[in-house]
Amino acid sequence: MTAQILDGKATAAAIKTGLKARVDALRARGITPGLGTLLVGDDVGSQKYVAGKHRDSEQIGVRSIRRELPGTATQEEIEVVVRELNDDPACTGYIVQLPLPRGIDTNRVLSLMDPDKDADGLHPTSLGRLVLNEPGPLPCTPRGIIALLREHGVELNGAHVVVVGRGITVGRSIPLMLTRRSENATVTQCHTGTRDLPALLKQADVIVAAAGVPHLIKPEDVRPGAAVLDVGVSRDEHGKIVGDVHPGVAEVAAWISPNPGGVGPMTRAQLLVNVVEAAERAAGE
Numbered sequence: 220m221t222a223q224i225l226d227g228k229a230t231a232a233a234i235k236t237g238l239k240a241r242v243d244a245l246r247a248r249g250i251t252p253g254l255g256t257l258l259v260g261d262d263v264g265s266q267k268y269v270a271g272k273h274r275d276s277e278q279i280g281v282r283s284i285r286r287e288l289p290g291t292a293t294q295e296e297i298e299v300v301v302r303e304l305n306d307d308p309a310c311t312g313y314i315v316q317l318p319l320p321r322g323i324d325t326n327r328v329l330s331l332m333d334p335d336k337d338a339d340g341l342h343p344t345s346l347g348r349l350v351l352n353e354p355g356p357l358p359c360t361p362r363g364i365i366a367l368l369r370e371h372g373v374e375l376n377g378a379h380v381v382v383v384g385r386g387i388t389v390g391r392s393i394p395l396m397l398t399r400r401s402e403n404a405t406v407t408q409c410h411t412g413t414r415d416l417p418a419l420l421k422q423a424d425v426i427v428a429a430a431g432v433p434h435l436i437k438p439e440d441v442r443p444g445a446a447v448l449d450v451g452v453s454r455d456e457h458g459k460i461v462g463d464v465h466p467g468v469a470e471v472a473a474w475i476s477p478n479p480g481g482v483g484p485m486t487r488a489q490l491l492v493n494v495v496e497a498a499e500r501a502a503g504e
């Protein structure tokens with residue numbers, strides 16, 4: 220391996236240490252931030268991610284509010300829980316774990332959330348604020364990727380970033396975030412309809428692989444010196460994570476995020492950043 224590791228575990232741990240001090244300051248004023256999660260169904264990956272979110276919350280003194288529904292829950296049953304979380308004063312921010320079961324109108328569920336409690340940055344108001352360049356919660360995985368690159372000194376200013384994927388949690392919003400003046404990158408967004416993906420990948424200073432296709436990004440697609448972020452999570456027959464990036468890429472790239480241990484822990488840490496920021500905003504800071 221020649222690439223340097225974009226260590227999400229260590230970076231997330233440092234972020235959580237900083238957040239704990241802010242939570243302690245809020246609690247000293249009688250304000251305890253509370254993270255709510257709504258998990259629908261029994262997807263093993265989603266269960267793990269939600270458990271990790273609550274483990275992190277507890278470590279920094281954020282209260283956990285867990286709501287779960289079976290995979291057979293109806294649209295109406297899900298909406299009832301969303302309204303309860305909106306009305307629960309102990310819940311200062313919450314997320315609806317995605318994906319929701321087939322047949323559920325995800326956009327409708329997200330749009331029923333109180334935008335002031337949107338800890339995921341996925342409410343239409345939050346995404347609108349991002350487009351308009353106004354302050355608000357930001358989607359956790361893109362925010363985590365940018366923080367991870369910054370922490371390791373990877374230059375974004377003027378960089379050509381190739382994003383592969385157009386999903387709701389990463390692909391849709393990361394180009395908006397990377398092209399803000401503060402990041403100042405140039406983005407090419409690719410997806411299943413892209414012609415000659417390898418030719419575009421080869422031009423990238425930074426690759427964000429969020430397609431959910433095992434080993435889609437091959438060593439020969441990557442320019443020596445590039446940074447490669449592996450966001451994709453597929454699982455093999457033993458339940459082991461297989462990312463979007465072929466292991467051989469570590470011999471070519473200058474920087475690579477491990478998977479697990481890269482973008483995942485950063486996603487969870489940025490969720491807590493959103494929760495703490497929302498509690499601070501509500502406290503008038």
Ligand SMILES: Nc1nc2c(c(=O)[nH]1)N[C@@H](CN(C=O)c1ccc(C(=O)N[C@@H](CCC(=O)O)C(=O)O)cc1)CN2
Nearest residue numbers: 267268314315316317339359388479480481483484486
């Ligand atoms: N409401 C949301 N749903 C989903 C989001 C999101 O940001 N908001 N993103 C993904 C999943 N995700 C967050 O929920 C997530 C993915 C991975 C991890 C993580 O910590 N992964 C570990 C490995 C865990 C394992 O062994 O499986 C790692 O990478 O080290 C946390 C959160 C889709 N849904």
